[in-house]
Amino acid sequence: MAENQWSTAITSVKPNEIRVRGYRLDELMGRVSFGEAVYLILRGERPGAAVGRLVEAMLVASIDHGVTPPSTLAVRNAASTGASLNACIASGALAVNRHHGGAVEDCMRLLARGAARVAAGADLAAAARALIGEEKTAGRRLPGFGHRIHTDDPRSYRLLVLAREAGTAAAHVGVAEAIVAELAAGGKALPLNVDGAIAAVLADLGFDPELANGFFILARTAGWMAQVIEERRREKPMRRIDQGAAVYDGPASRELTQG
Numbered sequence: 001m002a003e004n005q006w007s008t009a010i011t012s013v014k015p016n017e018i019r020v021r022g023y024r025l026d027e028l029m030g031r032v033s034f035g036e037a038v039y040l041i042l043r044g045e046r047p048g049a050a051v052g053r054l055v056e057a058m059l060v061a062s063i064d065h066g067v068t069p070p071s072t073l074a075v076r077n078a079a080s081t082g083a084s085l086n087a088c089i090a091s092g093a094l095a096v097n098r099h100h101g102g103a104v105e106d107c108m109r110l111l112a113r114g115a116a117r118v119a120a121g122a123d124l125a126a127a128a129r130a131l132i133g134e135e136k137t138a139g140r141r142l143p144g145f146g147h148r149i150h151t152d153d154p155r156s157y158r159l160l161v162l163a164r165e166a167g168t169a170a171a172h173v174g175v176a177e178a179i180v181a182e183l184a185a186g187g188k189a190l191p192l193n194v195d196g197a198i199a200a201v202l203a204d205l206g207f208d209p210e211l212a213n214g215f216f217i218l219a220r221t222a223g224w225m226a227q228v229i230e231e232r233r234r235e236k237p238m239r240r241i242d243q244g245a246a247v248y249d250g251p252a253s254r255e256l257t258q259g
């Protein structure tokens with residue numbers, strides 16, 4: 001064994017053969033969804049079809065949210081300076097933090113505290129009340145809850161439906177829903193935002209919180225690419241970007257069945 005040898009368990013490469021976690025990449029292509037491939041590379045095993053669909057839905061949920069998110073404004077600002085695509089995307093990724101996009105990790109850790117209480121015998125409502133109280137006392141906002149625009153985030157609702165269909169919704173989803181219910185009962189309603197829903201679903205799937213924000217960045221990269229190209233094609237360099245002045249002029253609302 002060479003003195004400088006080290007090991008990797010992710011991908012093996014030899015001439016004309018690439019295997020990810022043991023599976024031939026060319027065989028995975030066209031057979032597994034990107035969501036399944038993401039699960040495979042991160043967890044080492046293929047998910048069942050339903051979990052693959054759930055991971056895929058998480059990625060679709062985060063693909064874009066118009067021009068107002070801070071990371072998208074960072075991307076647009078970088079694009080308006082003439083920055084390369086890579087630099088624009090990096091600007092967006094750097095703007096994913098605790099208050100935006102990056103609430104997933106903090107929320108996973110919060111929900112894990114709640115799930116531990118449930119495992120120790122507390123009911124969901126009591127666990128939720130304890131978490132709300134602890135965060136309030138510490139002067140922290142509840143990560144994964146609240147939204148500047150939505151009072152009932154449609155992405156969160158759909159993700160939780162898919163988690164139930166996949167049979168993976170467990171204590172973390174339960175605690176997240178209980179927090180929403182307790183806040184509403186206390187007269188200070190906050191919706192579960194998409195970061196919070198992704199956090200609950202990822203936690204019930206057993207993902208490591210350290211990976212959490214990567215899911216948002218992975219998905220939103222596609223949206224940022226569209227934002228960079230549109231900024232370059234439509235706007236003049238170094239413009240003053242007023243997020244409130246943007247008007248949507250894309251396709252009118254249409255149904256999936258319309259193609």
Ligand SMILES: CC(C)(COP(=O)(O)OP(=O)(O)OC[C@H]1O[C@@H](n2cnc3c(N)ncnc32)[C@H](O)[C@@H]1OP(=O)(O)O)[C@@H](O)C(=O)NCCC(=O)NCCS
Binds near residue numbers: 141142
């Ligand atoms: C996303 C967020 C910044 C949107 O905030 P907003 O709707 O503009 O709300 P404001 O900052 O104006 O706050 C309004 C009130 O709600 C409270 N509030 C909002 N979100 C809260 C949260 N997550 N936990 C506790 N209180 C919250 C504020 O403290 C404030 O209370 P006050 O009126 O008593 O001062 C905010 O909900 C938040 O910080 N959420 C946590 C981080 C998060 O999940 N980010 C991901 C967003 S997708």
